[in-house]
Amino acid sequence: MKTNLKALLEFPCPFTYKVMGLAKPELVDMVVEVVQRHAPGDYIPEVKPSSKGTYHSVSITINATHIEQVETLYEELGNIEIVRMVL
Structure with a gap:
């Protein structure tokens, strides 16, 4: 079952991304950039290390103004070389 994200959100709204990537010092700066x-x-x-310290999760909340912004950020955050997953 595919959910239509646009139907669930009313813009503008706060929207949080959780980015999981390798535990490298530059991860947070790359996500913020x-x-x-x-x-x-x-x-x-907000940065949390994994239990073994191999990965970090970076949570960042934006004020989303439209669905295209949300989708573009998912794509570009996922294209960061040291990122493994974006939720």
């Missing part, structure tokens, strides 16, 4: 291109603002991402 991509987000800044599409939703400029002051961000304080």
